[in-house]
Amino acid sequence: MCDTMVALGSATKDGSVIFAKNSDRQPNEPHLLIRIPRKRHPKGAQVKCTYITIDQVEETYDVLLLKPSWMWGAEMGANEWGLNIGNEAVFTKVKQGPPSLLGMDLVRLALERCRTSLEAVQLITGLLAKHGQGGNCGYERRFYYHNSFLIADRSSAWVLETAGPFWAAKEVKDVYAISNRLSIGRDYDLAHPHLVDYAISRKWCRSEEDFHFARCYTNELITAFAGAAQRENACSLRLQQAKGSITVETMLEILRSHEPKLEQNPFAKPSVRSVCMHGGGLVGDHATGSYVAHLTDELDTYWLTGSSTPCISVFKPYWLTENDILFSEDQEEEALQFWLLREKLHRLVLEHKVADLEGYRREAAQLEQEFLALAAAARAGGGEPAQLEAIMKQAWQRERELVESTVERSRSNPGTIQGSLWFRYYWRRQSKRLGL
Numbered sequence: 001m002c003d004t005m006v007a008l009g010s011a012t013k014d015g016s017v018i019f020a021k022n023s024d025r026q027p028n029e030p031h032l033l034i035r036i037p038r039k040r041h042p043k044g045a046q047v048k049c050t051y052i053t054i055d056q057v058e059e060t061y062d063v064l065l066l067k068p069s070w071m072w073g074a075e076m077g078a079n080e081w082g083l084n085i086g087n088e089a090v091f092t093k094v095k096q097g098p099p100s101l102l103g104m105d106l107v108r109l110a111l112e113r114c115r116t117s118l119e120a121v122q123l124i125t126g127l128l129a130k131h132g133q134g135g136n137c138g139y140e141r142r143f144y145y146h147n148s149f150l151i152a153d154r155s156s157a158w159v160l161e162t163a164g165p166f167w168a169a170k171e172v173k174d175v176y177a178i179s180n181r182l183s184i185g186r187d188y189d190l191a192h193p194h195l196v197d198y199a200i201s202r203k204w205c206r207s208e209e210d211f212h213f214a215r216c217y218t219n220e221l222i223t224a225f226a227g228a229a230q231r232e233n234a235c236s237l238r239l240q241q242a243k244g245s246i247t248v249e250t251m252l253e254i255l256r257s258h259e260p261k262l263e264q265n266p267f268a269k270p271s272v273r274s275v276c277m278h279g280g281g282l283v284g285d286h287a288t289g290s291y292v293a294h295l296t297d298e299l300d301t302y303w304l305t306g307s308s309t310p311c312i313s314v315f316k317p318y319w320l321t322e323n324d325i326l327f328s329e330d331q332e333e334e335a336l337q338f339w340l341l342r343e344k345l346h347r348l349v350l351e352h353k354v355a356d357l358e359g360y361r362r363e364a365a366q367l368e369q370e371f372l373a374l375a376a377a378a379r380a381g382g383g384e385p386a387q388l389e390a391i392m393k394q395a396w397q398r399e400r401e402l403v404e405s406t407v408e409r410s411r412s413n414p415g416t417i418q419g420s421l422w423f424r425y426y427w428r429r430q431s432k433r434l435g436l
Contacts, residue, residue, distance in 0.1 A: 001025075001285045002075065003179050003231050003275050004086035004150040005254065006157045007239060007246040011174040017295040019152045020251035021086035022310060023066065023075040024277045024285040028434045029139035030069040030343075031289030032335040033306050035326040036112075038062040038080065049073065049109075051099040051135045054127075060112035062320060064302065066289050069336060070139060073104030074111070076291050080320060081115040082154040082300050084293045089137070089145035089180050091222035093204065094164035096144045099135035101127060103147030110151070117151040117158045121169050121190065124149065128165055140433075150178050154295045159184065163217040166192045175243060177235035180228035182214035225283050227272035230259065234275055248303060248372065251292045256311045266311060267350050268419035270426075276311045279430075280423040290315070299383040301375050307342030312349055312357075314364045314399045317375045319388040325396060340434075341400075344407050347436050350427055353415035360406050367402065371395045 001024035009015040023031060038061055045056040050072045061081065067074035076086035087103040101109075106127060110120040137143050148161040157172035161182050168188040196211045204216040223229075235254055242250050258266050258274040271277060272284030279286030290310040292303040300320070305313040318326070327335035348354050374391045381387065417424045 001180050001226055001228075001272065001277060002086065002088050003177065003235055003255075004076070004088060005175070005177045005235050005239060005251065006150055006152045006172060007175045007243075007251075008157060008172060009155070011239070011243045012246045013244070014247075014296075017152055017154055017157070018246060018248060018251055019084040019086070019150070019157075019293040019295065020255055021076045021150075021291050022255050022275060022277065022287045023289040023291075025068060025075070025288045026139045026141070027279045027286035027288065027308065027430050029288055030336050030339045031075070031306075031308070032067050032069050032332060032339060033304060033326050034065045034067060034074075034329060034332070034335060035320075035324050036060075036063050036065065036329060049105040050102050052101065052131065054101075054131060057113055061115075063108070063111045064318070064320060064326070065108060065111070066291055066304070067108075068104065068139065069332065071102065071104050073102055073106070073108040075104055075107070075289065077107065077111050078293055078300070078302060078320075079111045079114075082295050083111060083114055083116065083120060084152045084295070085110055085120060086150050086291075088148045088150075088178050089226075090148045090161065090163070090182055091180070091219040091226065092146050092163035092182070092217045093202070093219050094146065094166065094217065097132045097134035097164060100132040102135055102137055103133065103145075103149070104137075106133070106147065107149070115153070117153045117156050120151045121158050121160050124160060125167055125169075125192070128162060128167065132165060133162065148178055148182065150176065152293075152295070154297060154300075161213070166195050166198060166217070168192070168195060168213045175236070175239040175246070177232055177239060179232035179235070180226040181223045181232065182218050183232065185212045185214055188213060225272075227284065230273040231275050234259075248292055248294050252303070252310075252315055252368075255290050255292070258311070265418075267352070268423070270423060276309070278309070280419070280426045282422075296379070299379050301379065305342075306338055307346070309346045309349075312346065312361065312364070313342065314368050314402070315371070316395045316399055317371050317391060319383070319392065321385045321389050321392075323385075323389050325389075325392050341407070342403055343434070344436055345403050347427075347431050348407060348410045348415075351415045351417055353410045353413040354406060355410065355413055360402075363402060367395075367398055
């Protein structure tokens with residue numbers, strides 16, 4: 001379960017492109033921040049994805065990946081050309097295929113191989129035709145789905161939605177939000193050559209005139225339980241309201257938003273209908289990682305939490321500089337410990353052991369505002385690499401100090417998980433399994 005959004009230059013305050021996503025997965029599934037440099041590969045090389053091995057290309061680009069710890073692919077990320085991609089689970093009437101490429105594998109492959117949003121659409125659909133999509137996507141349970149993608153570069157964006165081998169794609173005009181449901185109807189710009197014929201053959205529609213991609217291909221029952229309509233509508237409404245003045249702060253606000261019944265106390269109830277998804281229900285997942293990309297011709301700035309639960313997390317600035325502060329593929333254990341430290345804080349909040357939660361949130365908000373101001377100043381000053389690296393080092397260190405001090409002060413405090421009997425059992429079991 002996820003939510004992904006984009007606002008093009010016609011809709012943003014400064015004419016930039018702003019892309020954002022929450023990755024909603026099982027709450028114990030670590031979400032890692034990984035940087036992989038540009039690489040050359042020998043002729044005939046192959047690459048092992050999550051389940052299958054495919055042909056490698058001669059050169060792969062420098063990429064930032066936000067990925068589930070056990071997968072080869074990524075939920076979202078960017079590359080050196082300013083290309084950004086996020087994927088969504090969608091539930092369709094098309095039968096699941098055998099293990100092949102996951103949606104997350106397709107995200108990474110496109111980031112490693114493409115420069116523009118349209119190029120990424122063409123690559124992903126080509127890989128679907130050649131290899132198909134399929135395989136278990138669950139961490140501690142079996143979970144199968146097809147995928148949709150929001151794909152943006154510094155000047156354009158596309159939404160690509162799939163159902164098995166079939167797909168439709170639509171160019172974004174100003175703003176767009178996708179969630180865990182098909183959203184394209186008749187207004188697609190590109191499509192699988194047999195998209196309509198297959199729907200007619202299955203009696204999902206009577207004719208080409210009657211065809212509507214989302215209506216024909218959606219599995220209505222599973223999609224309804226996913227709460228996708230409520231989250232997608234919440235994101236779209238906020239983007240429409242702010243059109244022409246959308247900023248990074250607008251996206252941060254949306255990623256942290258809850259459905260009204262949770263705003264007062266989001267740590268005692270689950271909510272599959274909140275953009276900031278909180279686990280603990282019979283269905284639904286938890287927001288395990290969050291991301292905003294601010295794309296301009298001069299400088300691309302990324303805002304990363306490296307943690308679950310964006311409503312209590314600090315978004316930190318990141319730039320693709322040569323002297324990197326993030327983790328390589330050989331440092332996955334360090335990346336895991338980074339996520340786990342912040343997850344300790346989340347579980348202490350759930351147990352109501354953080355005595356002054358509002359005080360922590362005020363301090364976190366103040367830090368984030370300082371980081372936003374520093375990033376704006378750096379962008380105005382031309383974004384010299386040494387300056388960017390100094391800002392990153394300072395910002396990430398100060399956030400770590402805040403998290404560490406809050407965890408240390410809170411771990412021995414009295415407290416207990418609130419909410420229903422099932423909610424309390426769910427989170428006690430999750431924390432025990434995670435070793436917290």
